[in-house]
Amino acid sequence: xxxxxxxxxxxxxxxxxxxxxxxxxxxxxxxxxxxxxxxxxxxxxxxxxxxxxxxxxxxxxxxxxxxxxxxxxxxxxxxxxxxxxxxxxxxxxxxxxxxxxxxxxxxxxxxxxxxxxxxxxxxxxxx
Amino acid sequence: xxxxxxxxxxxxxxxxxxxxxxxxxxxxxxxxxxxxxxxxxxxxxxxxxxxxxxxxxxxxxxxxxxxxxxxxxxxxxxxxxxxxxxxxxxxxxxxxxxxxxxxxxxxxxxxxxxxxxxxxxxxxxxxxxxxxxxxxxxxxxxxxxxxxxxxxxxxxxxxxxxxxxxxxxxxxxxxxxxxxxxxxxxxxxxxxxxxxxxxxxxxxxxxxxxxxxxxxxxxxxxxxxxxxxxxxxxxxxxxxxxxxxxxxxxxxxxxxxxxxxxxxxxxxxxxxxxxxxxxxxxxxxxxxxxxxxxxxxxxxxxxxxxxxxxxxxxxxxxxxx
Ligand SMILES: Cc1cc2nc3c(=O)[nH]c(=O)nc-3n(C[C@H](O)[C@H](O)[C@H](O)COP(=O)(O)OP(=O)(O)OC[C@H]3O[C@@H](n4cnc5c(N)ncnc54)[C@H](O)[C@@H]3O)c2cc1C
Ligand code: HEM
Numbered sequence: 001x002x003x004x005x006x007x008x009x010x011x012x013x014x015x016x017x018x019x020x021x022x023x024x025x026x027x028x029x030x031x032x033x034x035x036x037x038x039x040x041x042x043x044x045x046x047x048x049x050x051x052x053x054x055x056x057x058x059x060x061x062x063x064x065x066x067x068x069x070x071x072x073x074x075x076x077x078x079x080x081x082x083x084x085x086x087x088x089x090x091x092x093x094x095x096x097x098x099x100x101x102x103x104x105x106x107x108x109x110x111x112x113x114x115x116x117x118x119x120x121x122x123x124x125x126x127x
Numbered sequence: 128x129x130x131x132x133x134x135x136x137x138x139x140x141x142x143x144x145x146x147x148x149x150x151x152x153x154x155x156x157x158x159x160x161x162x163x164x165x166x167x168x169x170x171x172x173x174x175x176x177x178x179x180x181x182x183x184x185x186x187x188x189x190x191x192x193x194x195x196x197x198x199x200x201x202x203x204x205x206x207x208x209x210x211x212x213x214x215x216x217x218x219x220x221x222x223x224x225x226x227x228x229x230x231x232x233x234x235x236x237x238x239x240x241x242x243x244x245x246x247x248x249x250x251x252x253x254x255x256x257x258x259x260x261x262x263x264x265x266x267x268x269x270x271x272x273x274x275x276x277x278x279x280x281x282x283x284x285x286x287x288x289x290x291x292x293x294x295x296x297x298x299x300x301x302x303x304x305x306x307x308x309x310x311x312x313x314x315x316x317x318x319x320x321x322x323x324x325x326x327x328x329x330x331x332x333x334x335x336x337x338x339x340x341x342x343x344x345x346x347x348x349x350x351x352x353x354x355x356x357x358x359x360x361x362x363x364x365x366x367x368x369x370x371x372x373x374x375x376x377x378x379x380x381x382x383x384x385x386x387x388x389x390x391x392x393x394x395x396x397x398x399x400x401x402x403x404x405x406x407x408x409x410x411x412x413x414x415x416x417x418x419x420x421x422x423x424x425x426x427x428x429x430x431x432x433x434x435x436x437x438x439x440x441x442x443x444x445x446x447x448x
Binding site (some may be wrong): 025028029032045046047048050094 | 429435
């Protein structure tokens, strides 16, 4: 977990699990409506997809998770085969930032979230 | 290749086979119904490993934790030891007390249970014929002191169960039914919320129940019902619904038809879901109920979500056969 000067973790400052639940609804809707990346998220079962986005957001918010870099590689390998590249990664970060803006999260926390997500880029893109 | 251990026997599953297929192929007597994960007739529990998550879709979180799963949609990833739950095959007895045609091909069937019942209007039960054939039907009435259950059953030309209901089932005859299941029902509260009800064919059955329940709880937010069919013979209860719309100023009823050359003074032309989503483009804060034809239900779920409804407030009852 990321420690900050206030002694609260990033995850706690963002509002913890409750915040993730609210954010999933907005984030997944944005992603499904974003023609650049929605083909990756087009699962038949929306509830299951939403559950996976919850795992994603928990991780992006610096919350408790058990994913290793290898898990990120394995989990996205199927998508890399479908053509996943940097432009899609950037689009996801953009949707993530837009979601947090909509939830009135302060800019400096959004920057921390983006920086944290950035650390997974190589693994997610299988580089 | 994976192995399925059941009742001290070991079965090998063939490529891409579901657990249910493996068991049935080996002549294991199993209860089952829809084979698509909807009716939950075949519910099993994994004794050793956690079952694949996709075989637990639709189960209560408490059941998921206990490793319950649906063998009809479970393609095993590892060897599994499985058992039928202790509550297997809990069936209740009832008598048919009413049967009448609501339209050319829809029957209203009313059962009276021998025991008190717990259910929400809009949930479904499995009905079981004497020879063991099982089909799911949605409950269209609210709870009453007489322990009655009402269903709208569409008669399919070659429908095994529905034709039997039409041709042979008579008032006074017994019929077994299961626990009420499913989460497509009205939950008391947020009385000011707008409700959107979209159904095709006998998808009206659960919606009619949900409507009754909402009105019973004095829901005062707007309630919009869109009922769709190809031609007028597929719609039914139009008089009741029109009268309800006159009686309750917050209830709106829109019968929709997709066929040609129809009376479009009375009906709106087009698909019920499209008409509804064109009319209400912002669904933020709405509660949405989608019932009937599975493609319509799943497509509408996505549209409702993209137009602002929260996934947790979209309730669906797809009639998969
Ligand atoms: C959760 C749930 C709730 C349900 N609620 C209701 C309900 O409230 N009311 C209701 O009437 N049904 C409902 N159904 C559907 C019902 O369970 C049966 O599938 C249906 O009645 C057909 O059963 P059957 O034995 O008559 O036909 P079957 O013998 O099982 O099938 C007959 C044949 O008809 C075909 N067929 C399917 N649909 C049509 C169609 N529209 N037109 C022509 N042919 C078709 C099938 O592919 C099949 O080949 C529900 C299903 C589920 C899963
Ligand atoms: C920003 C860095 C990212 C992180 C931290 C991340 C994290 C995760 C996590 C934790 C899961 C759940 C895995 C599981 O439990 O099954 C997941 C799944 C998924 N991710 Fe990512 N992800 C990232 C970027 C992306 C990008 C750029 C895309 C595509 C544009 C993407 C598309 C998906 C999809 C479609 C799934 C579901 C996979 C499936 O259906 O099996 N992710 N991600």
